[in-house]
Amino acid sequence: METAAPFKEAIDELRENGAEAFKFCYQCGKCDTVCPWNRVRNFSMRKLIRETTFGLIEIEREELWRCTTCGRCPQECPRDVKQIDNIIALRRFAAGYGVFPGPVKPIRTVSGNLTADGNPFGEERAKRADWAKDLSVKTFEEGMEILYFPGCYLSYDARLKKVAAATVKILNKAGVNFGILGAKENCCGESIRKTGNESLFKRLARENIKTWIDHGVQKILVSSPHCYHTFKNEYPKEFKVNFEVVHISQYLYELMNEGRLRINKDYAKKVTYHDPCYLGRHNGIYDEPRALLNKIPGLQLDELPESREKSFCCGGGGGRIWIETPKSERFANLRLEQALAIGAEELVTACPYCITNFEDSRVVLGHDDLIQVKDITEVLQEVV
Ligand code: SF4
Ligand code: SF4
Secondary structure (H helix, E strand, C coil), X not given: CCCECCHHHHHHHHHHCCCCHHHHCCCCCHXXXXXXHHHCCCCCHHHHHHHHHCCCCECCCHHHHCXXXXXXXXXXXXXXXXXXXXXXXXXXXXXXXXXXXXXXXXXXXXXXXXXXXXXXXXXXXXXCCHHHHHHCCCECCCCCCEEEECHXXXXXXXXXXXXXXXXXXXXXXXXXXXXECHHHCCCCCHHHHHCCCHHHHHHHHHHHHHHHHHCCCCEEEECCHHHHHHHHHHHHHHHCCCCEEEEHHHHHHHHHHCCCCCCCCCCCCEEEECCCCCCCCCCCCCHHHHHHHHCCCCCEEECCCCCHHHCCCCCCCCCHHHCCCCHHHCHHHHHHHHHHHCCCCEEEECCHHHHHHHHHHHHHCCCCCCCEEEEHHHHHHHHC
């Protein structure tokens, strides 16, 4: 038996939780036409919006948790319905009642881990800087050029620690005076916020902000578009702070243009670039990663069929990175097939969630020998 929340209470709570624009929807269905879910199974944002309008919100349904917040449908909506705000408000509502349907249950553990250790994996906070042990990375001190904030995946995940190491190697080559804050760093909180846990987001964010102020941080370099998005847009909006935030793809482009970083080797490979949703669509950073790759002699950069503003989501945003998705429903599998179809030897991207999902797809689809998945820094480290 599913629970339909009482009409007035649900609508009022949704309004309080930031969803209001659902009332403008006129059910055209353009959102469903572009939603990546409808390439792997049925899912209707249009229907969810309609149910919201009538207060018929069944908070036990997994449908509430499907949206990856990829940002594709708001581009098409003629009524500016703000589907993402709406879905997050619905999740806040469900999370407020402690309702997490089957596949979404890991969110509870993730929230517990973030509360206890500042990372989603339940790894010890004290080990957050272990990735940097053999790389002679300095601790950040006031007056340094930039704070490097690798984020949770690059700090703890075996595959993604290689991206952190590549970043350090490049920064050292360019002579950048940078440091890290290791165990003093928390998860940025972007994804847990998208699961409706507003109080945990605020707690993680406040602690990060306090740490940065205490250490005299002014400029922050990030590897994850999710960290970028929340530091650049959400922290200033919620907490009125104004740190300068740069994504690694922007920063490396800047270093090259300033002549601090030089390419001195060829890279004779066919490469394609996947735009992460939170770097591209949500923040408009499309050109710098491509410009970096195009500077490399020998590298052939071919575009994927759905790229830039229309980039196809990997499936990892909106907290979905922590939710088990059946193999037949993984968007990343389709993206990997697209890369193979254009003859790419390497699928390059600039987001830890995309890398995690694409690496998984390589194994699931048995394409390990056909294509490599790389972060843009892993390509750059080979040629500088
Ligand atoms: S595109 Fe906008 S107006 Fe059309 S059904 Fe979707 S939410 Fe409603
Ligand atoms: S934001 Fe993306 S995943 Fe969510 S409903 Fe819109 S198109 Fe689908």
